Amino acid sequence: MKCPFCNAADTKVIDSRPAESSIRRRRQCEVCGKRFTTYEKVETIPLMVVKKNDVREPYDRSKLEDGILRACHKRPIPVDTINAMIDDIENQILGREEKEIATSVIGEIVMEHLRQLDDVAYVRFASVYREFKDVETFLREIEKLAKKK
Structure with missing residues (x-):
């Protein structure tokens, strides 16, 4: 030096x-x-996220945080729990040791964590991620949740 x-x-x-x-x-x-x-x-290889339209962009933790915080808005979930979940999801994503990851994979990982944490937050996230078009789609997803309980 x-x-x-x-x-x-x-x-x-x-x-x-x-x-x-x-x-x-x-x-x-x-x-x-x-x-x-x-x-x-430590120099790391940047992780690229492949969107639905095949556009590639660098992984951005703030986008993950925004989506999860929006889903958990006004829910009785402690901030520490949300932050721990975000850290866990990020570790799962980065631990895959791949240079590229599809947004669909990230979305499924997030939904699995939200499903275990809070049903309402899960349905909120799923409605945006899976692009629910009508009330029937919401009802089907809620029925799936009810059957699993």
Whole structure:
């Protein structure tokens, strides 16, 4: 690591600490003696999401969060539970070690988690994800839920 003050290549690590998604290193230049901080971040292969119309875009956690939060809106579900579920879903998605994942796969994973968490949130999400067109579609989905209970 080059010293930002004198450009000497001879530096030593004084202290290392984990930061949020990186490692913070405190370094000291062996030539000029000045100290500076560096951050090391693990480089990952970006996950691409394949939409229904075959458009590919980078995975975005905020879109996952938005959809789940909308489904859980005004439901008696603690925020910590929702965040833990989002983390679990994201770990499941990223743990597949694939470079691309279809939105249909993500949707099914989310629906399975919501089905276990809250029936109303599940039906809300399913209605948007599966594009329910009429009341009969809602009723069929609710009947499926009732039979499983």
